[in-house]
Amino acid sequence: MSALELVTQYAQVALTHLPEPAQQFLRNSATQKTLGAIAALGLVRATNRFISQRALQNWTSNDPWNPARELILLTGGCSGIGKQVMEDLARAGLRVIILDINEPNFDLPANVFFYKANITDSGDIAEVAKAIRANHGEPTVLVNNAGVGHDGTILEEPEAKIRQTFEVNTLSHFLMVKEFLPAMIKANHGHIVTVASMASFVALGEMVDYCCSKASALAFHEGLRQELRHWYHAPKVRTSVIHPLWVRTPMIHLLTENEAQFNQPIMTPQVVSDAICKQIVSQTSGQVILPARQSAASLVRAMPTWLQESVRTYASGSLKRMRDAQAALVKAQ
Numbered sequence: 001m002s003a004l005e006l007v008t009q010y011a012q013v014a015l016t017h018l019p020e021p022a023q024q025f026l027r028n029s030a031t032q033k034t035l036g037a038i039a040a041l042g043l044v045r046a047t048n049r050f051i052s053q054r055a056l057q058n059w060t061s062n063d064p065w066n067p068a069r070e071l072i073l074l075t076g077g078c079s080g081i082g083k084q085v086m087e088d089l090a091r092a093g094l095r096v097i098i099l100d101i102n103e104p105n106f107d108l109p110a111n112v113f114f115y116k117a118n119i120t121d122s123g124d125i126a127e128v129a130k131a132i133r134a135n136h137g138e139p140t141v142l143v144n145n146a147g148v149g150h151d152g153t154i155l156e157e158p159e160a161k162i163r164q165t166f167e168v169n170t171l172s173h174f175l176m177v178k179e180f181l182p183a184m185i186k187a188n189h190g191h192i193v194t195v196a197s198m199a200s201f202v203a204l205g206e207m208v209d210y211c212c213s214k215a216s217a218l219a220f221h222e223g224l225r226q227e228l229r230h231w232y233h234a235p236k237v238r239t240s241v242i243h244p245l246w247v248r249t250p251m252i253h254l255l256t257e258n259e260a261q262f263n264q265p266i267m268t269p270q271v272v273s274d275a276i277c278k279q280i281v282s283q284t285s286g287q288v289i290l291p292a293r294q295s296a297a298s299l300v301r302a303m304p305t306w307l308q309e310s311v312r313t314y315a316s317g318s319l320k321r322m323r324d325a326q327a328a329l330v331k332a333q
């Protein structure tokens with residue numbers, strides 16, 4: 001007897017144990033067609049997920065996870081999301097190096113080391129890389145997390161701030177990868193994590209430079225994957241890109257201080273850290289949108305233009321309302 005016949009036989013027997021109305025409902029041909037369609041859809045989704053996952057891993061399997069082999073290099077680890085990631089990885093027993101332009105204002109766990117560097121300066125990176133290699137060895141995981149965000153429209157924002165946004169949020173990824181990727185390629189082992197943003201998909205008013213820089217960070221991640229596979233022949237070097245919506249950190253203090261007018265859901269850094277740590281520890285490449293229920297954000301540019309405009313108008317609306325409320329307050333004083 002084939003497996004299918006066996007399953008059908010068990011299903012028939014199970015059916016006889018159900019109350020009569022339930023049996024009638026399940027024997028109805030429309031019900032059976034609907035259930036068949038749902039099962040087929042489930043199978044298609046599971047197959048799609050499986051193929052995507054394998055493709056992201058370049059059809060290669062992981063080496064066994066060995067925490068002692070790993071050295072995590074995390075930029076912007078002194079604040080917000082980076083600080084949370086540092087704490088969580090340290091708690092998991094991993095060795096972590098944080099690179100930040102600012103000194104930590106907290107005690108470092110025993111397995112965490114701080115190096116001061118401006119990640120937009122290749123000279124600074126080279127110098128600190130020398131010290132890291134001498135003291136700890138080659139990093140196996142690079143988390144490009146440091147970022148800046150300034151407020152102001154295109155016409156208001158000073159040129160220096162616009163340039164800084166691109167330098168920290170995009171250009172530094174090139175500089176960091178130039179310094180630390182070659183060793184990962186040589187070992188065909190490693191992970192580059194790009195902390196982008198939901199702004200990679202949806203450009204808002206008053207954040208245009210930031211949105212451009214995060215769309216670039218996504219393109220950086222996608223192109224890096226291609227080079228790793230087809231140019232550097234290092235298919236086991238994993239790549240992940242993380243796209244959080246609003247996160248309660250010092251970066252968005254203007255929004256959190258005016259939360260009533262802003263009126264958008266804001267996640268904790270823990271949610272983002274959990275996702276980043278999961279990618280690292282599972283050695284899995286991926287694109288992670290947070291919160292997950294907003295994953296359709298990546299489809300925005302495939303929507304009809306009027307719908308795209310509505311999404312952007314809705315998203316910009318919160319910022320605009322908050323600004324208008326602030327301006328009204330200042331005027332009233």
Ligand SMILES: NC(=O)c1ccc[n+]([C@@H]2O[C@H](COP(=O)([O-])OP(=O)(O)OC[C@H]3O[C@@H](n4cnc5c(N)ncnc54)[C@H](O)[C@@H]3O)[C@@H](O)[C@H]2O)c1
Pocket residue numbers: 075076077078079080081082099100101102117118119120144145146147148149168195196197198243244245246247248249250251252
């Ligand atoms: N907070 C949010 O709502 C949000 C949403 C989506 C994505 N993100 C992204 O998450 C990442 C972390 O942001 P955060 O919210 O934790 O911000 P944060 O301001 O709390 O932390 C950023 C860290 O980066 C460091 N840094 C800035 N410029 C640097 C430089 N030139 N060299 C070295 N270090 C530098 C800062 O000193 C700081 O420690 C950023 O890439 C940000 O764009 C944040």
